[in-house]
Amino acid sequence: MASANGAHFAFTDRWGGVSAVPYEELNLGGAVGDDPDAVHANRARAARSLGLDQAQVVWMNQVHGRDVAVVDGPWSAAGAQPVPAVDAIVTARRGLPLAVLTADCVPVLLADPVAGVAAAVHAGRPGLVAGVVPAAFAAMARLGADPAAITARTGPAVCGRCYEVPAAMRAEVAAQVPEAWSETGWNTPAVDVTAGVMAQLAALGVTDRQSSSVCTLESRDHFSYRRDRTTGRLAGYVWLD
Numbered sequence: 001m002a003s004a005n006g007a008h009f010a011f012t013d014r015w016g017g018v019s020a021v022p023y024e025e026l027n028l029g030g031a032v033g034d035d036p037d038a039v040h041a042n043r044a045r046a047a048r049s050l051g052l053d054q055a056q057v058v059w060m061n062q063v064h065g066r067d068v069a070v071v072d073g074p075w076s077a078a079g080a081q082p083v084p085a086v087d088a089i090v091t092a093r094r095g096l097p098l099a100v101l102t103a104d105c106v107p108v109l110l111a112d113p114v115a116g117v118a119a120a121v122h123a124g125r126p127g128l129v130a131g132v133v134p135a136a137f138a139a140m141a142r143l144g145a146d147p148a149a150i151t152a153r154t155g156p157a158v159c160g161r162c163y164e165v166p167a168a169m170r171a172e173v174a175a176q177v178p179e180a181w182s183e184t185g186w187n188t189p190a191v192d193v194t195a196g197v198m199a200q201l202a203a204l205g206v207t208d209r210q211s212s213s214v215c216t217l218e219s220r221d222h223f224s225y226r227r228d229r230t231t232g233r234l235a236g237y238v239w240l241d
Contacts, residue, residue, distance in 0.1 A: 001050055002153065004111075004113070004151045004208070005113045005151070006113040006240055006241040007112075007113045007118065007151050007238070007239075007240055007241075008050075008237075008238065008239050008240070008241075009109045009111070009151075009153045009236070009237070009238055010050050010236070010237045010238075011107065011155035011156060011212065011234065011235070011236045011237075012026055012028065012046055012234050012235050012236075013026070013156075013221045013222055013234065014026050014027075014221060014222055014223050014232060014234070015221065016045060016049075017038070017041070017042040017045060017046075018038050018041050018042060018045075019034050019035070019039070019042060019232060020035075020038070022228065022230050022231055022232075023038070023231065023232040024232075025042075026042050026045070026046065026232070027039060027042055027223070027232025027233060028042055028043055028046060028099075028101060028232070028233050028234065028235040029101050029103070029232055029233025030059075032230075032231070032232060032233060033230065034232065043057070046235060046237075047097075050237060052097050052237070052239070055074065056073075056074055056095075056096065056097060057074065057097045057098075057099050057237070058071050058073075058074050058075065058089055058091070058096065058097065058098050058099065058120075059075075059083060059099050059101070060083065060084075060086050060087065060088075060089055060099075060100065060101075060120075060122065061083045061084060061085045061086070062085075062086075062087050062100070062101060062122045063085045063086075063087065064087065064122075064124050064126040064127055065085070065086070065087050065126070065127065065130060065132065066087065066088075066127060066130040066131050066132040066135045067084075067085065067086040067087065067088070067135070068086055068087075068088040068089070068090060068119075068132075068135050068136050068138075068139045069084050069086045069088070069089050069090070070089075070090050070091070070092075070139055070143070071089050071090070071091050071093075071096070071098075072091060072092070072093045072096070073093070073096065074096075087122040087123075087127050087132045088119060088120065088121040088122070088132055088133075088135060088136035088139070089119065089120050090117065090118070090119040090136060090139040090140055090143065091117070091118055091119075092115075092116055092117050092143045092144070093116075094116050094239075094240045094241060095239060095240065095241070096118075096239060097237050097238070097239040098118060098119065098120035098237070098238050098239065099120060099235050099237050100120040100121060100122045100235065100236045101122070101233040101234070101235055102122065102155070102156075102157065102216075102233065102234050102235075102236070103216065103223040103224055103225040103231055103232065103233050103234060104124075104157060104158040104163075104216050104217065104224050104225050104226050105122055105123060105124035105125075105157060105158075105193065106123040106124070106128075106154050106155070106157040106193045106194050106197050107120070107121070107122065107154065107155040107156075107157070107234070107235075107236030108120070108121035108122075108123050108133055108136075108152065108153075108154050108197055108236075109121075109152070109153045109154070109155070109236050109237075109238040110136065110137070110140060110150055110151070110152050110206075110238070111150065111151050111238055111240055112140065112144075112145040112146060112149045112150045112151075113149070113151070113240055113241070114146065114149045115143065115144040115145045115146060115149065116144075116240055117140045117143045117144060117145040117240075118140075118238050118239060118240050119136045119137075119139070119140055119238070120236060120237075120238050121133055121136045123193060123197050125163075125165075125169075125173060125191055125193055128173070128176075128177055128180060128193050128196045128197060128200075129172070129173055129176045129177065131200075133197055133200045133201065133204075134200060134204060137150075137201075137204050137206075147204055147206055148205065148207065150206045150208065151208045151209075152201050152206050152209035152210070153209075153210055153211075153212075153236075153238075154194055154197055154198070154209075154210070154211040154212060155212050155214075155234070155236045156212045156214035156215070156216050156219065156222050156234060157193060157194050157212070157214075157215070157216055158193070158215060158216050158217045158224065158226055159192065159194070159215035159217070159218070160180075160182030160183075160190055160191065160192025160193075160194070160195055161182070161183075161184055161185045161190065161215070162184065162185070162190070162215055162217045162218060162226075163182070163184075163190050163191050163192065163193065163217075163226070164184050164188050164189065164190050165189055165190060165191050166189065167189040169189075169191070170182075170189040170190065170191055173191050173196070177196040177199060177200065178199075179192070179195045179196050179198070179199035180192050180193060180195055180196030180199075182195070194211050194212075197211075198211055216234070222234060
């Protein structure tokens with residue numbers, strides 16, 4: 001966990017949970033085929049390790065789009081308030097933890113501690129091209145966030161040296177976000193989603209931005225969908241004092 005001026009950011013790895021193979025151990029994803037009781041126990045463990053109340057954590061129904069939900073509390077446990085299909089959640093409520101699930105996509109955490117606005121964003125290749133990060137940023141700005149005051153952190157994700165794609169797909173992505181153009185370590189077309197996200201943040205005026213050096217495909221300490229297909233999900237958390 002890292003903190004910056006009252007903003008807190010945390011990214012999980014795959015260890016310290018109760019899920020069995022192939023989700024071992026700390027799978028936090030509830031829609032990947034794992035035992036729901038194990039997922040609930042894992043989410044409780046992760047929250048407890050961060051000093052959070054799991055019942056207060058706000059999750060998303062991620063669909064690789066650009067839609068954003070502004071939230072002021074957790075979704076109804078009884079299902080009266082269904083979790084919306086969005087790839088970014090934004091809040092102006094201090095102390096409310098937001099979470100994003102990934103297993104190769106880029107988890108993007110944003111916070112303006114002065115305005116008291118935070119966001120969690122799921123940025124895969126489709127979301128990068130669709131502009132989910134700028135969409136989340138715009139929602140933050142409507143709540144009073146200032147680009148100069150925003151801290152941005154991205155977590156473990158598949159790196160540009162490993163995310164192999166067809167040449168036509170790379171060209172399509174690079175046409176929208178040139179900085180995402182990449183090449184694998186074996187000299188084939190690739191996309192660097194993290195580099196694309198960081199470029200978008202820079203263009204939006206965010207100067208305090210840092211990315212993780214962990215490649216999920218290369219690291220056995222992290223879940224990777226591209227490597228294992230049937231696997232768990234990592235989580236990124238953000239909240240404000």
